[in-house]
Amino acid sequence: MKSLRKYLNKIKPHFEKGGKFEKLESTFEAFESFMFVPDTVTKKGTHIRDANDMKRTMAIVVLAVVPTVLFGMWNVGFHHFIATGQEGTILQQFWLGFLRVFPIIVVSYVVGLGIEFAFAEYRGHEVNEGFLVSGILIPLVLPVDTPLWMVAVATAFAVVIGKEVFGGTGMNILNPALTARAFLFFAYPSYMSGNAVWTHGMINGEGIIDTYSGATPLAEAAAGNIDKLPEISDMFFGTILGSIGETSTLAILIGAAILLITGIGSARIMISTFVGGLAMGLLLNAFAVNPFMEIPAWQHLLLGGFAFGAVFMATDPVSAAQTRKGKIIYGFLIGFLAILIRVINPAYPEGVMLAILLMNVFAPLIDHYVIEGNIKKRLKRAKVKA
Amino acid sequence: MSKVIKIKKGLNISMLGTAEKIIKKADQAELYAVKPTDFKGIRPKLVVKVGDKVKAGSPLFFDKFQPSVQFTSPVSGEVVEINRGERRVILEVVVKADATIEYEEFKVSDPKDLTKEEIVAVMQQSGLWPAIRQRPYSTIANAEDNPKAIFISAFDSAPLAPDMDYIVKDCSECFQKGIDVLSKLTEGTIHLNLNSDYPPAETFTKAKGVQLNYFTGPHPAGNVGVQINKIDPINKGDIVWYTYPQEIITIGRLFLEGKYDATKIVALTGSEVKHPKYFKIIGGASIKNLVQDNVNEGEQRYISGNVLTGSKISDHGYVGFYDNQVTVIPEGKFFEFFGWANLGFTKHTASRALFSWMLPGKKFKLNTNIHGGKRAYVMTGEYDKVFPMDIFPVQLIKAILVEDIDKMEQLGIYEVDEEDFALCEYVCTSKIEVQSIIRSGLDLMRKEMS
Numbered sequence: 001m002k003s004l005r006k007y008l009n010k011i012k013p014h015f016e017k018g019g020k021f022e023k024l025e026s027t028f029e030a031f032e033s034f035m036f037v038p039d040t041v042t043k044k045g046t047h048i049r050d051a052n053d054m055k056r057t058m059a060i061v062v063l064a065v066v067p068t069v070l071f072g073m074w075n076v077g078f079h080h081f082i083a084t085g086q087e088g089t090i091l092q093q094f095w096l097g098f099l100r101v102f103p104i105i106v107v108s109y110v111v112g113l114g115i116e117f118a119f120a121e122y123r124g125h126e127v128n129e130g131f132l133v134s135g136i137l138i139p140l141v142l143p144v145d146t147p148l149w150m151v152a153v154a155t156a157f158a159v160v161i162g163k164e165v166f167g168g169t170g171m172n173i174l175n176p177a178l179t180a181r182a183f184l185f186f187a188y189p190s191y192m193s194g195n196a197v198w199t200h201g202m203i204n205g206e207g208i209i210d211t212y213s214g215a216t217p218l219a220e221a222a223a224g225n226i227d228k229l230p231e232i233s234d235m236f237f238g239t240i241l242g243s244i245g246e247t248s249t250l251a252i253l254i255g256a257a258i259l260l261i262t263g264i265g266s267a268r269i270m271i272s273t274f275v276g277g278l279a280m281g282l283l284l285n286a287f288a289v290n291p292f293m294e295i296p297a298w299q300h301l302l303l304g305g306f307a308f309g310a311v312f313m314a315t316d317p318v319s320a321a322q323t324r325k326g327k328i329i330y331g332f333l334i335g336f337l338a339i340l341i342r343v344i345n346p347a348y349p350e351g352v353m354l355a356i357l358l359m360n361v362f363a364p365l366i367d368h369y370v371i372e373g374n375i376k377k378r379l380k381r382a383k384v385k386a
Numbered sequence: 387m388s389k390v391i392k393i394k395k396g397l398n399i400s401m402l403g404t405a406e407k408i409i410k411k412a413d414q415a416e417l418y419a420v421k422p423t424d425f426k427g428i429r430p431k432l433v434v435k436v437g438d439k440v441k442a443g444s445p446l447f448f449d450k451f452q453p454s455v456q457f458t459s460p461v462s463g464e465v466v467e468i469n470r471g472e473r474r475v476i477l478e479v480v481v482k483a484d485a486t487i488e489y490e491e492f493k494v495s496d497p498k499d500l501t502k503e504e505i506v507a508v509m510q511q512s513g514l515w516p517a518i519r520q521r522p523y524s525t526i527a528n529a530e531d532n533p534k535a536i537f538i539s540a541f542d543s544a545p546l547a548p549d550m551d552y553i554v555k556d557c558s559e560c561f562q563k564g565i566d567v568l569s570k571l572t573e574g575t576i577h578l579n580l581n582s583d584y585p586p587a588e589t590f591t592k593a594k595g596v597q598l599n600y601f602t603g604p605h606p607a608g609n610v611g612v613q614i615n616k617i618d619p620i621n622k623g624d625i626v627w628y629t630y631p632q633e634i635i636t637i638g639r640l641f642l643e644g645k646y647d648a649t650k651i652v653a654l655t656g657s658e659v660k661h662p663k664y665f666k667i668i669g670g671a672s673i674k675n676l677v678q679d680n681v682n683e684g685e686q687r688y689i690s691g692n693v694l695t696g697s698k699i700s701d702h703g704y705v706g707f708y709d710n711q712v713t714v715i716p717e718g719k720f721f722e723f724f725g726w727a728n729l730g731f732t733k734h735t736a737s738r739a740l741f742s743w744m745l746p747g748k749k750f751k752l753n754t755n756i757h758g759g760k761r762a763y764v765m766t767g768e769y770d771k772v773f774p775m776d777i778f779p780v781q782l783i784k785a786i787l788v789e790d791i792d793k794m795e796q797l798g799i800y801e802v803d804e805e806d807f808a809l810c811e812y813v814c815t816s817k818i819e820v821q822s823i824i825r826s827g828l829d830l831m832r833k834e835m836s
Contacts, residue, residue: 001723004723005721005723029759033759035723035724036721036722036723036724036725037721037722037724037725037726037755037757037758038721038758038759039718039719039720039721039755040755040756040759041687041717041718041719041753041754041755041756042754042755042756044819044821044822045804045808045811045819045820045821045822046693046694046695046808046811046812046821047687047689047693047694047696047698047713047715047754048399048545048693048694048715048734048752048753048754048812049754049755049756049757049758049811049812049814049817050734050735050736050737050757050812050813050814050815051730051733051734051735051740051742051757052735052736052737052739052740052757052758052813052815053726053757053758053759053815053817054758054759054761054764054815054816055726055758056726056727056739056740056758057739057764057765057815059726059727060739126759126760126761128761128762128764129761130764167762168762169761169762169764170761170762170763170764170816171762261738262737262738262739263737263738263739264737264739264765266766266767317764317765317766317767318764320766322766322767322780322781323778323781324767324770327767367781371778371781371797374776374777374778374797374798375796375797377776378621378796378798379796381619381621382621382622382623
């Protein structure tokens with residue numbers, strides 16, 4: 001440690017203004033502060049500062065996502081083995097999934113962080129940690145056989161158009177990870193929907209047995225094949241088909257627990273999203289005219305990307321509503337709209353992504369009205385006095 | 387007991403180094419200083435030069451904007467130094483004290499027999515007028531205003547704060563006299579705000595001519611801004627005044643004894659102080675005698691005031707005009723290997739991102755490291771948890787950053803002061819310097835409104 005610190009102190013001047021590599025100042029700072037929390041002390045204002053910082057916050061979110069990553073890797077292998085009619089141990093299944101998912105994660109991080117670093121240098125800022133989370137979320141919302149070049153293009157699109165044009169982390173309007181997914185969804189629909197994309201190897205058809213359908217539970221439900229829906233326990237534990245990280249409600253709940261205990265994820269958003277989903281589900285149950293609308297409301301929360309969206313996507317603090325009341329309205333509407341789109345709109349088998357992106361756009365408006373309420377209260381108080 | 391107002395949002399930062407309840411008379415300091423930087427929004431004009439002899443209560447400088455407001459020497463002696471900072475801003479006027487202090491004489495009189503104008507004149511001459519400040523802007527009160535109320539926060543809830551009830555226990559007479567003075571200055575109510583968590587000193591509870599209000603809850607329950615917001619919030623155009631118990635005692639003494647006796651009690655606190663205690667000093671004293679041989683080895687941060695709002699001074703710096711506390715904590719100038727991944731049993735955070743939340747009651751040794759780097763706003767709802775007023779803190783800050791005067795006004799800038807945002811600054815994950823943003827907002831607003 002000490003020798004590393006000495007070495008860093010020695011080379012640091014080269015990266016500072018006037019040094020040989022001054023163009024790489026932000027990059028150096030990012031790696032240095034990753035290894036060593038800097039020795040900066042307070043200058044004005046409070047003399048002490050909370051020990052929590054952006055790096056720790058983002059690291060905790062990444063930690064919360066890890067259970068879904070690990071489960072998702074295994075699930076990829078698990079379904080591939082079923083589809084090809086092979087037998088395999090859990091370890092073999094996991095390894096196969098790992099070999100498929102890990103490159104997607106690497107591509108997402110390399111492309112995204114590369115752009116983030118470039119922009120940080122260009123702006124003369126420190127590199128923001130925000131992409132550490134987006135970089136892991138992007139792979140998790142993709143079908144397993146998304147080509148790597150598509151991952152790269154989508155990530156680049158999300159970081160540049162979704163984030164950097166607005167000024168970088170903290171300024172973006174849309175959730176970057178969902179921006180990446182939406183980009184692929186509309187640009188390359190054949191790789192993002194249908195029955196072939198959810199199982200590894202099925203697009204190329206290699207060795208898939210004839211009776212294997214590859215349809216996700218939601219696709220079956222939309223087609224009216226309610227009897228083909230998996231067991232409730234399978235939906236909860238996640239041994240169903242879907243995007244890499246979205247299937248296991250259990251793994252997502254572990255992540256939710258981490259986010260809620262540390263206070264980093266907003267409980268208001270998470271809970272109100274679930275409540276909103278439930279409300280729409282019950283409404284659909286009440287006016288059901290087809291089998292899909294008859295699915296018990298609570299089962300909707302286990303299906304598709306609902307839980308994943310509610311826990312990891314809707315809670316993104318930058319693109320969500322910022323006021324306490326606003327968060328509740330924002331979350332509720334996400335849940336409400338997600339199930340509405342899912343069940344009623346035949347063009348989209350899943351509505352979570354679109355619901356969250358839509359509410360991202362409306363979040364500032366929600367906040368505006370909440371704040372307007374506070375302003376009116378203040379004006380009224382002044383008038384009563386006067 | 388009247389209604390107790392419960393403050394729910396806030397944060398008590400539990401630190402090492404609470405002052406033990408022993409009052410020690412400090413050896414008289416050699417040097418004393420009055421710091422124009424203690425007073426917001428003034429433009430000091432010197433009336434002395436180096437070498438001049440002064441008495442306790444003789445003017446050192448006055449405010450260009452309110453020339454009748456004098457700032458006087460707390461001791462008699464010789465002006466030895468006038469320290470200036472950038473652009474020749476006056477930072478300190480230093481007086482070397484005589485062995486025995488001589489006082490300027492002011493008339494001994496019962497404030498009840500005086501008019502407001504007479505009282506104001508005595509206070510301005512003696513240098514005690516600055517003890518009374520106003521909201522909005524937290525500047526020295528303008529004597530021509532008619533405040534709708536005067537607020538006194540009689541307890542301090544900041545980290546390691548001195549126990550006000552203990553400090554004032556022997557000064558009931560002066561305190562009451564001071565209250566009598568204040569009651570001549572307003573036609574409104576004088577609110578004396580107490581902590582309901584323990585029985586307050588009789589000095590407070592037996593005071594006449596005040597309305598007692600009780601508060602309970604974490605810091606910033608003791609901040610006068612929070613108390614005003616809960617009792618009688620400031621609307622546009624309102625002016626309220628506020629002051630603190632020790633200042634009231636000094637004012638009372640001025641009218642009882644006819645001299646500006648700046649004696650006060652300060653708590654010497656912080657993890658680096660060997661024997662944290664209360665000290666009886668004269669306001670503006672150098673802390674040299676207090677900290678000599680009483681502070682641990684190493685590079686330390688000396689603060690006049692508390693760790694959230696105090697000002698940084700040197701190890702022989704001077705106690706600020708309004709400060710009742712001196713804090714010494716370690717500087718944090720070190721690199722920490724993978725510090726952001728440290729489990730953090732010994733670090734303090736308001737969130738539960740470190741494991742220290744599992745150790746309730748632990749007292750922390752906190753240093754001045756900012757623990758991270760400056761970022762744009764990412765997290766939301768952090769400030770709300772420690773900001774008890776009915777105001778949206780982040781939105782107000784953003785309105786200030788874009789200098790949107792109308793929005794600032796609509797969002798409640800008149801009700802706040804830097805100190806009310808100190809906890810927001812502390813908890814900020816993005817390490818934003820919230821207090822200085824608020825100050826610039828207040829300054830801008832004041833300029834626009836005058």
